[in-house]
Amino acid sequence: MEIIKSMELEYAKIALRSNGVLHIHFVGNYIITGKEAKAINDILGNLSENKEAPVLITAETLIQFDRTAREFSASPEGFRFTLAEALVVKNFAQKLIATFYISYDKPPKPSKVFTDETKAIDWLLNFKDEVD
Structure with missing residues (x-):
């Protein structure tokens, strides 16, 4: 999918794809805080x-979230x-x-949780179709 807009942080690349999916790709071995x-x-x-x-979430390596990051992310x-x-x-x-x-x-x-990115995107697009 083509990237429409994107931003990079030290620990993640975040992009809006042409299919309307936001993609967070974590890079490096990092512990994410709140x-x-x-x-x-x-x-x-x-x-x-x-x-x-x-939102599609992928990571190059093992990424960890501390407690405050997990609690915020699930709020x-x-x-x-x-x-x-x-x-x-x-x-x-x-x-x-x-x-x-x-x-x-x-x-x-x-x-x-998915092991296949294509299946993950297909699943996500079902939710996008509900609001379009």
Whole structure:
């Protein structure tokens, strides 16, 4: 998918794709704090023009979120620009962390773990179709 707009941080690349999906790609081996989670959320709002959009999350390596980042990310405020989120994992460790986040922090909107990015995007586009 073509990238319409994007912004980069030290720890993540965030892009709006032509299909309307916001893509957060974490880079490097980083521990995300609440401050960084809020910065990402602000960028999601900027790229989506403060509208809700489906969000795809990928990572190069194992990315960790501290407690404040997890709590914010799974809160109504953290989801204010998110219709649904798909977390694409590459390995067992990423899957454990993603599954824990969904099971324990209980995001307020649909969230699902995938091993295939294409299937994740297809799932996300179902939510976009509901609001278009």
